[in-house]
Each structure stands twice: as C-alpha cells, then as structure tokens.
C-alpha cells in the first residue's frame with residue numbers, strides 16, 4: 001500500500017556534487033514553506049569535491065517538527081552511484097522518482113515502491129544544446145515535475161524564481177520554461193498528485209528560514225565585532241564568510257568607502273586566535289570561527305586568555321571527531337574540550353544555541369559576555385544547525401541596546417585618580433578593571449602576561465598571590481552564572497519523577513520525542529541547558545527528579561560529565577543517551593532509547609511514569 | 612624572582628626631550644637577565660631611540676613571545692602597555708592589536724628560538740601581511756631561557772658550551788624578511804649602539820613591516836670560543852654596509868658619521884634617514900642587491916649589518932584591508948550595530 005500522507009513526509013534528493021542541484025533543491029524547500037507548511041532541509045555532503053555524492057533531505061511537517069526524521073518517503077534518485085543504499089532507505093510503500101532516459105532493470109527497485117520514471121536527460125537533450133544548460137535545467141525540470149506530483153503551487157515556485165533572479169531578468173523566462181516542461185510532463189504521464197503531497201496550510205506564520213552560521217555571522221555584526229581572524233574549516237567557513245558579506249553590506253563607511261571592520265584569513269588557527277586575543281586586548285570586539293581541530297590547536301592561547309583575562313569570542317561549529325573524524329557530519333563532541341580548554345586549571349563560558357535564532361542572539365551576547373568577564377566565550381554550534389537552513393523565529397534587536405564593554409577604566413577615571421590595579425577585585429564580583437593600551441600618558445599602563453602576577457599585574461612566583469588570583473577567577477566564573485542564558489524548562493503534562501536534559505541542535509527532535517512519549521504515557525520534565533557555567537536551576541532540576549536522562553550527540557556523555565563534575569551529581573542519577581553516528585539525532589531514536597531505558601529500569605514497578 | 616621596583620629619583624636639572632619626558636620616563640623595571648646579556652643593551656637602545664624620537668611612551672605597545680629576549684619589554688618603556696604572550700606567537704597577537712588600533716606604535720620583541728623555530732610561521736606571515744610594526748629579533752643563536760640548546764639560527768659548525776657541534780643549516784631571518792616582503796630590513800649588533808639606535812628610530816618611523824635582526828650574545832650559553840654569536844666573533848666578522856643617521860623633522864639629531872657618499876632616504880611621514888655607504892654599490896632600494904650583499908658577505912665570513920633594504924612607500928595591512936582611519940576600538944554601538952528596521956527587512960527576505 002503506497003504511503004498516504006498530507007503535509008507530513010520526507011523527500012530525499014540524491015545528487016551528484018557540483019551538478020547545480022543545490023539551488024533547485026532549495027527552491028523546492030522554499031516553495032513548500034511559502035505554502036504555509038514547515039520544512040527542514042538537511043545537506044548531507046560527504047565531500048565538497050565535484051562529482052561525489054550529496055544528499056538533500058527535506059522534512060515536511062505541518063506539525064512543525066524540525067528535527068531529522070530518518071528514512072525517506074519519496075526518493076529523487078539523481079545519482080546512479082548511490083542508488084542501492086538510497087533505495088534501501090525508502091520507507092515501506094514509498095515512492096521513487098528517477099531519470100528513466102537509460103533503462104533501469106526492475107531488480108534495482110523494490111516491489112513495494114511506486115516507481116515514477118521520467119526521461120529527464122532525454123528531455124534536456126531535446127530542448128537544450130549547451131551542456132551547462134542541460135545540466136542546470138535538468139534540476140529545474142525535476143522541480144517542476146515534483147510540483148505536479150506533490151501538488152505544490154506552481155505560482156509560488158514561479159514567484160521564488162522571480163525573486164532569485166531579480167536584476168538578472170534574462171534568466172527568469174528560461175527557468176520558468178524549464179519548470180513548466182517538468183510540470184506538464186508529470187501532469188501528462190503520472191497520476192498527480194501521488195499519495196504523499198501538500199496542501200496549503202497556515203503553520204509557518206512569521207517564521208524565517210536561514211542557516212545557523214549565517215545567523216551567527218549577522219549576530220557578530222549586531223554584537224559589534226570589528227575584527228575577525230579565521231582559518232577555513234568545514235563546517236565553520238560559512239560563518240566567517242557570512243560575517244564578511246554582512247560587513248560589506250552594513251559596515252562600509254558611506255562617505256569614505258572605508259571599512260569599519262578587519263577580516264584576516266590567518267595562516268592557521270593558532271594565528272587566528274592570537275589575532276583575536278591581540279585585538280580584544282586592545283579594545284576591539286574580535287572573534288574567530290572554527291571547528292574541533294581548530295579548537296585543539298588553540299589550546300595554549302585559551303589558557304593565556306583565561307589567565308591574563310582577555311576577551312575572545314570563539315564560534316565552534318562542531319563536527320564529528322576525534323582527529324579529522326567525520327568532518328562533514330554533525331556531533332556535539334567538543335563540549336569538554338571547550339569547557340576546560342588549555343593546560344592548568346581553566347574553565348570557560350559556553351553558549352549552546354538550539355537554532356538560527358539563538359545563533360544570532362548568542363553570537364551578539366557572546367561579545368558582551370566576553371567583555372564583561374574578560375575571558376574567552378565559546379558559542380557551540382554544530383553542523384546540523386550551522387550549515388542547514390532551519391525555520392526559526394524572526395530575528396530581534398533592541399535599538400536602544402548598548403554594547404556592554406565591561407569594566408574599562410577611561411582616561412578620565414585615571415585622571416581623577418581612581419585606583420587602578422589590573423587584577424584587583426574592586427566590586428567583589430571577581431571581575432577586575434582593565435585599561436586599553438594608550439589610554440593615559442602616566443597612569444593605567446600594565447604588563448599583560450601568562451605568568452603569575454599580583455593584583456597590580458606585577459610578576460611574582462609566590463604562592464599566596466597566585467592562589468589569591470586563582471580564587472578570584474573562580475569567583476568571577478561564579479558571577480557569570482547570573483549573566484549567561486538560563487535553562488529553559490518544559491514541564492510534562494503531569495507530575496513525574498523523570499527528567500531529561502538536552503541542549504543545542506537536539507532541541508527539535510527532543511520536542512517531537514517528548515510529544516510522542518507523552519502520547520505513549522511516558523511523562524518527562526525536560527530542561528534545555530543553554531550555557532555553561534550552569535545556574536542553580538540546573539542542579540535543582542536534577543535534584544527534583546529521581547532519574548534524569550542526558551541526551552547528547554557524542555559517545556562519552558560529555559554534558560553528563562560536566563553536570564556531574566560541576567554540580568556534584570551522583571553518576572547513578574544521570575542516564576546517558578548518546579547518539580554519535582554523525583547523522584542528526586531523531587525523535588524516533590530518542591523515544592525508543594528513553595522508552596527502553598524506562599521499561600528496563602522499572603519492569604512493572606513504575607507505573608506512574610509509564611501510565 | 613619578584614618584581615623589582617626601581618627607586619624613582621629625579622634630578623631637577625635633568626635633561627628632557629621635546630615632550631618634557633626624561634630618559635628615566637622611558638625606562639622599565641630593573642632587568643633580571645644575566646649581567647652582560649646582549650638583550651639588555653638592546654633594551655637600552657630602544658629606550659634611547661624612543662626618548663630621542665620624543666614619543667609619548669603610552670602610545671607604544673610592546674609585545675613579545677617567550678624567552679629571555681621576550682622578557683625584556685618589562686625592562687624598557689614602563690609607561691607603555693606590554694604583552695608577554697606565548698612562545699612563538701607574538702606576531703599574531705601584535706597583528707590583532709594593530710587591527711584594533713592603528714594609531715599606536717607596535718614594537719614586537721622576540722628571540723631566535725621564538726621567531727625562527729616555534730614561531731617561524733607567524734614571523735613569516737606577519738611580515739608578508741605588511742603589519743605596521745617594528746619587529747626585533749634578539750638573536751643569540753641559542754635558547755637562553757631553557758639553558759643553551761641550539762636554535763635555528765645557530766650557524767652550522769658552531770659549538771655549544773659542552774662542545775657539541777651544530778650540523779643543521781641556519782635560518783637567516785634577514786634574507787627571509789626581504790624575501791617575504793618586509794619593507795624595512797636591517798641587521799645590527801647589540802654592542803653597536805651608534806648603529807642600532809638610529810636603525811631602531813628609522814624602523815619606528817617606517818609605516819610598514821620593519822624587521823631588525825639584532826645579534827645579541829648570550830653570556831651564559833653563547834659567548835665562548837666556537838660560538839659564532841659571541842662578542843668577539845661578531846666584532847671580528849662584522850661588515851657594516853652603511854651607517855645611518857636618522858633625522859625626523861620634529862627633532863633633528865645630528866650624529867657623527869663617517870664621510871663618504873651620502874644618500875638621504877625619505878620616510879613615509881616626511882622624516883628621512885641618511886645612509887653613509889661604506890659599500891658605495893649597495894642600493895638599499897633593491898631587494899636583489901640586498902640579498903646578494905648578504906650572500907656575498909656571508910661567503911666571505913662576514914655578517915653584513917646596517918640597513919639592508921627599504922621601501923619608502925610601504926603598503927601596510929590596514930591599507931590592504933581598506934579600514935577606516937579611526938581606530939576600530941573606538942567604534943561603538945550606533946556605528947556598529949544595525950537597526951531593528953534593517954532586521955525586519957532581512958527577516959522579510961528570509962521567508
């Protein structure tokens with residue numbers, strides 16, 4: 001029986017990299033969003049090199065589930081090389097759309113599938129002479145065919161094409177033609193629509209659609225960053241590039257044409273973070289964007305910035321490790337690396353955004369926190385939210401918002417005779433005052449070093465001032481708990497002694513899983529942590545539940561370890577549910593893992609939670 | 612070792628520069644280096660150069676890596692902000708600082724281990740980016756701080772204190788700097804104040820990447836027979852290419868100089884340096900000639916010193932990046948953060 005589902009299914013495009021499919025696929029996803037039906041697409045790109053396979057998976061969910069679902073209902077098979085695994089991945093009773101220009105033996109299909117063959121190459125050969133056009137329009141033609149098969153409003157696609165080629169109007173007509181070609185062919189040759197299809201809905205509202213890296217780059221602009229030093233690495237590169245693009249648009253002085261920003265592609269990550277630290281030491285807001293291997297290289301510098309108390313904002317768009325690992329797949333496996341980066345006793349502020357909206361918000365906030373606490377701040381994105389388009393709330397900015405530059409003594413302060421001791425805890429919150437170089441001719445100069453010093457920044461190797469300083473750094477870290485984004489609680493519909501803690505990109509699938517579990521009669525209170533250090537609410541939440549699951553996308557349960565160590569939690573109280581194969585975590589996975597764990601642990605004994 | 616404050620005592624009639632600062636105003640804490648260390652002489656030369664240029668000390672930022680040489684910023688310009696960073700990474704920290712505020716003068720101090728071994732990459736890339744700075748390598752051909760290991764500038768065949776011979780080819784940082792596009796390259800010797808002070812002054816006035824390789828004997832580990840960076844060795848093998856006499860319009864300084872052919876080199880800010888050519892054929896504007904002079908003298912067992920190459924019209928990193936004239940660290944919310952109105956437009960375009 002072919003799958004029947006309206007506004008709730010997954011389309012998987014199997015493409016060849018470099019074939020120009022990316023923009024056609026995005027056109028497909030956007031047109032669905034324009035019909036008021038939420039979509040969440042995911043790029044799966046084993047390599048960025050031309051000729052290799054890539055996949056684009058679009059989850060369509062009127063209910064608004066943005067997490068990966070797993071499996072596909074309709075395969076758009078444009079890459080013969082991955083045919084076997086792609087076909088195997090289709091859900092029972094699913095559909096396959098393919099290029100039938102060359103015959104495919106019946107044995108290559110499955111009996112349960114609805115087969116939709118269209119001679120795409122043939123059609124292109126007939127209509128176009130230029131090989132590049134043949135390739136590009138083939139993509140648009142299949143989008144047209146899909147529009148017919150899935151009942152997508154053609155007018156929405158046409159409008160999107162018009163917007164996409166605004167200013168390059170010559171390109172509009174041929175694209176519309178290709179679209180029509182596909183649409184008409186499908187209408188004439190298939191029973192349209194098929195069992196999975198769309199219906200206009202009203203579930204998108206004012207949501208916007210962008211990549212987390214893009215949002216973070218824009219957040220850095222709003223957050224007042226002026227210096228960016230970076231070294232290319234997947235999947236963080238597009239964050240620096242986004243910052244660059246927004247700066248060119250928003251930060252060029254109209255009168256002089258000069259830039260109110262400086263972006264340097266460094267020779268490596270050591271140099272990137274060195275530049276960031278140098279710039280921030282000198283009073284500019286500076287950041288770098290990297291991924292795990294870059295964070296590993298920067299370790300020594302993080303210790304310097306922590307100990308010498310220099311702001312630095314670091315975006316870590318996490319990918320699969322260790323080593324080069326699975327570089328084009330997603331993970332949340334740099335948590336401990338970042339939290340305790342560098343030798344000696346160090347701890348760092350981490351921000352854990354769940355979607356592009358928070359990527360923007362936390363990016364801007366990271367600069368305030370870095371300045372306020374004079375320390376590195378890590379914004380922990382991952383590939384799943386960083387380099388995929390995701391729907392999220394529209395971005396917000398308070399025009400009256402000032403940049404919090406933290407405790408900086410000005411020339412006037414110094415002139416007025418205010419006492420300056422670089423590492424003096426004047427306000428009792430552990431945060432000292434600093435001066436920017438060049439502020440005052442006679443006062444406020446000090447020596448910055450990674451070696452031990454007293455409260456007046458004078459070199460010393462004595463134990464007492466060293467310990468005094470280390471204790472103050474702890475106090476400062478404690479103060480940060482009040483400033484970082486607090487956790488978000490989602491209470492179960494009834495009282496329960498089960499809890500779950502999760503963070504970052506797990507969010508979408510977690511919410512869906514909680515809905516499922518609730519239907520299954522498993523009631524779980526859920527807490528999304530959004531930052532490290534953890535505030536008291538986090539340990540209170542754990543204390544209030546008999547058993548707490550920690551869901552995360554790494555092998556070792558890194559957040560769980562951090563919770564145990566930093567909140568002094570008994571390991572028996574925290575059950576790790578790790579997911580680390582490199583594919584984004586799904587609600588199906590979470591539901592099964594949690595149900596299994598609950599059932600195993602309880603037998604018949606805990607009916608109150610199983611319902 | 613603890614910080615040693617220097618007793619402040621000022622004679623009423625003490626000499627001041629144009630800004631009214633005394634020599635003492637440019638000093639730092641008392642050095643804790645070995646007595647007689649070449650690095651201390653370089654610190655003294657820096658103090659003298661900045662004093663003579665009448666620069667306000669707080670407008671200079673001094674940055675270094677790790678090593679005996681990198682400790683020296685504590686011992687000069689006490690009224691300047693200083694940054695003792697990590698081993699081999701001064702160039703990146705300095706580059707970042709410079710990006711944040713193009714108005715300060717950046718003085719990078721490093722050692723041969725710091726710059727030719729662990730930091731070779733950062734040295735190279737900061738030079739090729741044309742960071743406006745004075746980059747001084749206090750070159751003793753040895754790791755002083757870690758007690759006498761060979762460094763990458765140790766000459767092939769030179770012996771360490773225990774008699775071990777170095778078999779690896781040395782890195783010549785001066786040739787590298789020229790090759791990498793430094794727009795001011797000089798070499799000097801810590802014991803030659805008459806040459807070093809004007810060279811530093813000229814480097815400070817230069818508005819691009821200025822590199823000075825300063826041979827600086829380590830009395831503890833590299834001042835024995837068999838070392839090619841000892842006082843005696845350098846004195847005996849020094850081939851000064853030119854003596855230079857530095858003149859700024861603000862503070863004309865007349866120095867003695869040897870008669871001979873004179874070339875006036877204009878600097879970017881309108882000041883000029885005069886070169887007294889010992890080798891009348893050396894053209895300081897010619898990279899190839901500078902390279903060949905280095906090699907020629909090296910073949911003859913000589914260390915060529917003086918100003919070897921200068922491009923008087925350098926393009927610095929800020930020029931290349933097209934940054935605004937105002938320091939980036941002065942910009943604030945209204946100029947940096949766009950509005951909600953703009954965000955509304957962007958939101959609309961993202962639907």
Ligand SMILES: Cc1ncc(C[n+]2csc(CCOP(=O)(O)OP(=O)(O)O)c2C)c(N)n1
Pocket residue numbers: 677678679680681698721722723724725726749751753754755756757762
């Ligand atoms: C990452 C790192 N590795 C090693 C060291 C140890 N170390 C400190 S100074 C130094 C060598 C310094 O040599 P140089 O730059 O020539 O300075 P000098 O003491 O000779 O002036 C080394 C290896 C360090 N501080 N950091």
Ligand code: SF4
Pocket residue numbers: 643644645647648649650679680751755756828829830831832
């Ligand atoms: S060990 Fe050598 S380089 Fe270090 S202070 Fe002593 S003399 Fe100078």
Ligand SMILES: [Mg+2]
Pocket residue numbers: 678680722723724749750751752753754755762
């Ligand atoms: Mg040395």
